[in-house]
Structure formats: structure tokens, C-alpha cells
Amino acid sequence: MTTAQIRFATLWRREVNRFMKIKKQTLGAPLLETFLYIMVFGAALGSRIKELHGIEYILFVIPGLIMMAFSTNAFANNSASILQQKFQGAIQDQLSSPASPMELLLAFSLGGFVRGLTVATLTFVVSTVLVGMPVDHVLVLVPSLFLVGFFFAQLGVLTGVRAEQFDDVAFIQTFVLQPLIFLGGVFYSAALLPQPFETLTRFNPLYYMINLVRYGFVGFTEVSIPLSLLALAGATAVLFSVNLRLFARGYKLRA
Amino acid sequence: MREQALHIESLEKRYPNGVEALRGVSLDIAPGKLFGLLGPNGAGKSTLIHCTTGLAQPTGGAIQVFGHDATGNYGDARQAVGLAPQEPNLDWFLTVAETLDYHAGYFGMAKAARRERTDELLETFSLTEKRDERTRTLSGGMKRRLILARAMMHRPRLLILDEPTAGVDVELRLELWHYVQRINQEGTTILLTTHYLEEAEQLCDRIAFINEGQIVGEGTSAELAARYGVASLEDAYLALVGRKELSRSHAEVTAS
Numbered sequence: 001m002t003t004a005q006i007r008f009a010t011l012w013r014r015e016v017n018r019f020m021k022i023k024k025q026t027l028g029a030p031l032l033e034t035f036l037y038i039m040v041f042g043a044a045l046g047s048r049i050k051e052l053h054g055i056e057y058i059l060f061v062i063p064g065l066i067m068m069a070f071s072t073n074a075f076a077n078n079s080a081s082i083l084q085q086k087f088q089g090a091i092q093d094q095l096s097s098p099a100s101p102m103e104l105l106l107a108f109s110l111g112g113f114v115r116g117l118t119v120a121t122l123t124f125v126v127s128t129v130l131v132g133m134p135v136d137h138v139l140v141l142v143p144s145l146f147l148v149g150f151f152f153a154q155l156g157v158l159t160g161v162r163a164e165q166f167d168d169v170a171f172i173q174t175f176v177l178q179p180l181i182f183l184g185g186v187f188y189s190a191a192l193l194p195q196p197f198e199t200l201t202r203f204n205p206l207y208y209m210i211n212l213v214r215y216g217f218v219g220f221t222e223v224s225i226p227l228s229l230l231a232l233a234g235a236t237a238v239l240f241s242v243n244l245r246l247f248a249r250g251y252k253l254r255a
Numbered sequence: 256m257r258e259q260a261l262h263i264e265s266l267e268k269r270y271p272n273g274v275e276a277l278r279g280v281s282l283d284i285a286p287g288k289l290f291g292l293l294g295p296n297g298a299g300k301s302t303l304i305h306c307t308t309g310l311a312q313p314t315g316g317a318i319q320v321f322g323h324d325a326t327g328n329y330g331d332a333r334q335a336v337g338l339a340p341q342e343p344n345l346d347w348f349l350t351v352a353e354t355l356d357y358h359a360g361y362f363g364m365a366k367a368a369r370r371e372r373t374d375e376l377l378e379t380f381s382l383t384e385k386r387d388e389r390t391r392t393l394s395g396g397m398k399r400r401l402i403l404a405r406a407m408m409h410r411p412r413l414l415i416l417d418e419p420t421a422g423v424d425v426e427l428r429l430e431l432w433h434y435v436q437r438i439n440q441e442g443t444t445i446l447l448t449t450h451y452l453e454e455a456e457q458l459c460d461r462i463a464f465i466n467e468g469q470i471v472g473e474g475t476s477a478e479l480a481a482r483y484g485v486a487s488l489e490d491a492y493l494a495l496v497g498r499k500e501l502s503r504s505h506a507e508v509t510a511s
Contacts, residue, residue, distance in 0.1 A: 001365070003362075006360055006364065007360065007361055009360070010357055010360025011360075011361065013357075014357050017348075018348050088344065088345070089340075089343075089344030090344050090346035092344050093344065093346070095310060097333060097358075098329070098333040098334050098362065100330070249312075250312050254305075254309065254310055254312050255302075255305060255310060255311035255312070
């Protein structure tokens with residue numbers, strides 16, 4: 001391995017090691033939460049609702065839960081890791097190393113991405129065992145999940161860099177992301193909503209992400225897949241560029 | 256001109272709140288020297304160090320470490336510098352050994368070399384028994400040892416010690432002095448900031464006074480005393496900060 005490869009691998013390993021050291025909180029808790037959603041919406045509500053758009057209700061809900069697990073974990077990991085290291089001053093060790101802004105940003109991003117991917121994969125495995133989760137369009141599912149994970153990893157980095165206290169991270173998580181995810185159609189179809197809520201849902205970017213992932217798993221969507229993929233790829237690229245610029249400037253990282 | 260270990264030219268740092276921490280600082284440290292930087296709190300010592308190590312971004316001037324630019328294309332310059340900061344900045348999640356291993360990884364050291372160097376420094380700093388303990392469980396003195404060991408992990412050619420003995424007991428202070436002198440004799444250039452004048456006097460080849468963001472005097476301990484027309488480095492320092500009345504010789508004269 002070259003010096004740069006060793007450096008990048010170490011930066012990334014540190015991020016993964018951090019969440020693995022507290023895996024009850026970072027992997028166990030989100031898995032339990034997802035499992036509880038499956039129980040409540042599958043076993044309890046599912047017995048009443050049966051089907052949505054010809055798809056068994058629990059199978060309709062699980063893609064949204066997998067997307068939610070990926071996104072919230074990618075976001076939470078990166079925002080918490082960066083803020084915590086800023087708070088302790090420990091981030092100075094990475095910042096005073098020869099690592100470039102690109103290496104630092106990618107390593108921080110991939111930490112959350114891996115955590116999100118781990119929780120999403122375990123949720124998928126459990127869902128497959130419990131309810132036989134299908135994968136209808138793997139060529140849409142894989143890039144969609146990759147982009148969703150990377151988008152939220154970037155959002156987590158941005159939030160962690162900007163945050164000055166833990167409240168700043170909690171605010172975004174509780175008052176921005178959570179409502180957008182819950183109102184983005186994880187548990188229902190927007191077509192069932194009365195106006196103006198159906199139209200309002202179409203202004204929610206999470207609605208398109210949920211539909212992408214749902215289409216990948218069960219083949220049902222209410223939005224254009226190519227357009228949604230393109231928009232998500234564009235938004236992820238813009239967010240990545242913004243973060244790279246912040247890292248290069250040292251915004252709220254270097255004095 | 257001979258290549259300097261650290262070459263700083265007209266360095267300026269103005270913080271967003273308008274505070275001018277550094278106002279045209281120029282400084283040269285020759286390879287192999289043990290150089291002391293003294294000044295009162297808020298004089299600009301830590302800002303100068305942060306600019307050199309990438310923790311602060313200068314607003315003007317230039318910094319070179321062994322001829323490599325330390326601000327723009329900083330890779331080679333950073334590779335040559337080790338920093339032991341004033342405030343303990345250890346990662347609470349890591350063990351003692353991991354702290355050293357990750358740091359070396361950031362500087363591109365291969366696994367076998369990291370392992371060997373970790374063992375060596377844990378032994379040197381009497382931390383071997385603590386190697387698997389999380390850093391947050393360490394005492395203040397242990398943390399200080401670990402920070403110094405971490406700064407040394409990648410064998411830097413320029414070691415920057417920002418008040419390394421602040422708040423440590425006498426035993427550890429003397430231990431650190433011995434270690435610093437030894438690695439300096441082995442060829443490592445050292446930039447030391449300290450509030451302990453006897454420490455600077457005993458350890459440093461040359462000393463610079465910094466005050467209000469400017470270098471106001473530089474030389475050996477004797478040269479600085481002569482420049483201020485006083486008998487000791489301590490009196491020269493007191494003259495610099497405008498507190499001559501605190502001088503011990505002044506007190507003796509008053510008492511007699």
C-alpha cells in the first residue's frame with residue numbers, strides 16, 4: 001500500500017471503529033427500532049390494511065424502513081462523530097496530518113455510509129427471513145440505496161461541521177429529517193392523501209427517495225424513476241462539492 | 256542560504272472577530288536546534304503553532320518546514336512536523352495503543368512499523384501497562400505522556416511542544432526534559448513554548464520573545480538579558496511584559 005492509501009484506510013478505519021465500539025447504540029438500537037416498526041405495521045396494522053396498490057402492506061412498508069434506516073444512520077453517525085471530535089479537540093490529530101481535504105471528507109463520509117449500509121443490510125436480511133422480501137429491480141435498487149446513503153452521509157458531515165453544540169444536530173434530526181421521512185410516504189401511498197396533502201408530499205425530496213427504493217424492491221412507484229435518480233445524483237454531487245469546499249477552507253474546523 | 260527547519264516570513268493571522276493574533280512574525284529555526292518561544296498569555300504562541308501545523312489558516316505571510324510550503328501544498332511539510340498541543344486532545348473512544356496506531360496511520364506508516372514504534376514509545380513513556388485502556392481513564396500526567404508519544408510516532412524532523420510541562424508533577428517534568436534533550440541530540444529540531452523560564456533557559460539553544468503578535472527579541476538567554484540590560488532571562492521577560500517591579504533582584508534591593 002502507498003502512504004496515501006494507508007492514510008485513507010486509517011482515517012476510514014477510525015470512523016468505523018468508533019461506531020463498532022458502541023454497537024449496542026449505533027447498530028443494535030436502530031435494528032430494534034426497525035424491527036418494532038415491522039411488528040407494529042406488519043403484524044398489527046397489516047392485518048387490517050392487507051394491501052396497497054396490490055402489494056401486501058408489510059412489503060409496501062419495508063422498503064421505506066430500509067431507506068429510513070440507511071439515511072438516519074448515515075446522517076447520525078457522521079454528524080455525531082465530527083461534532084464529538086471537534087468538542088474533544090481530537091479532530092486536530094487528523095487535521096494536522098498530511099491528509100488532503102478530499103481524503104478527510106471521504107473518510108468521514110464513508111464511516112456513516114458503512115453504518116447505514118450495515119443496518120439497512122441487516123434489516124433486509126431479517127425482512128427476507130420474516131416476510132420473504134423480494135428484489136424486483138436490482139439495477140435501480142443498488143444505485144438508489146448507494147445515492148441515498150451517500151447523500152445522507154454528506155448531510156451528516158455538513159451538519160457536524162456546522163454544529164457548535166449537540167442541540168444543533170438534534171434539531172436537524174428531530175425537526176427536519178424525522179418529519180420529512182415520516183411524511184414522505186414510508187407508511188402510506190401519497191395517492192391516498194386528500195388535497196392539498198398529496199400535492200405537498202410531492203415537494204418532499206424524501207418522497208422520491210422512498211419511491212426509488214420501493215420500486216427497486218417491489219416494483220411499485222408513483223414517480224419517474226430516471227428523473228428521481230438524476231435529481232438525487234445531482235443533489236448528492238452538489239452537497240459533496242459544498243462539503244469539499246468547506247473542508248478546503250477549514251470552515252469551523254480550523255481557526 | 257541553508258535550509259531552515261522552520262522558516263516563517265511576515266506571518267499574519269487575523270481572526271474573523273478582528274483580533275490580530277500575529278502581526279508580521281518572521282522567524283528562522285535552524286535544523287537540530289532546540290528553540291524556545293516565550294511570551295505572556297495571548298501573545299500569539301499557540302496561534303503561530305496552529306498556523307504551522309494547519310490548525311489555523313494564516314491571513315498573510317509564508318511558512319516553510321524544511322523547505323516545504325506548510326500552507327498551500329502542505330503534504331511534505333506536515334509529514335515533517337509532530338505536534339504535542341497545550342490542551343489534551345485525545346479521543347475518548349480510543350485506547351492508548353490505538354491512539355498511537357491511528358496517528359501513525361494518518362502519516363502513512365505501514366502496519367509492522369506502526370506496531371514496532373507503538374511498543375517502543377509505550378515503553379519509553381511508561382505506558383505499556385495502560386496500552387489497552389481508554390484514554391479517558393488516564394490521569395493528567397499519563398495523558399501528557401501519551402500526547403508526547405503520539406507526536407513522536409511518525410518520527411517528525413520538527414517537534415513542536417506547546418507548553419508540554421504545564422500542570423505536570425516535578426518527576427514527569429524532569430523525565431520529559433531528559434527525553435526532549437535526548438531526541439534533540441539525536442537530530443530532531445524542537446520548538447518549545449513554555450511559561451517556565453528556567454525550563455527555557457536550561458533546555459533551549461535560542462529563545463524568542465513574542466508579545467502582542469510580534470517577535471520582540473531573539474537570541475541566547477544571555478543575549479536577551481543583555482538586550483534588556485538586565486541580569487537574567489527572567490528579568491528580560493519581566494521587562495518585556497512591563498512588570499519590572501516583580502523582579503527578584505528589584506525585590507532584594509527594596510528589602511535591603
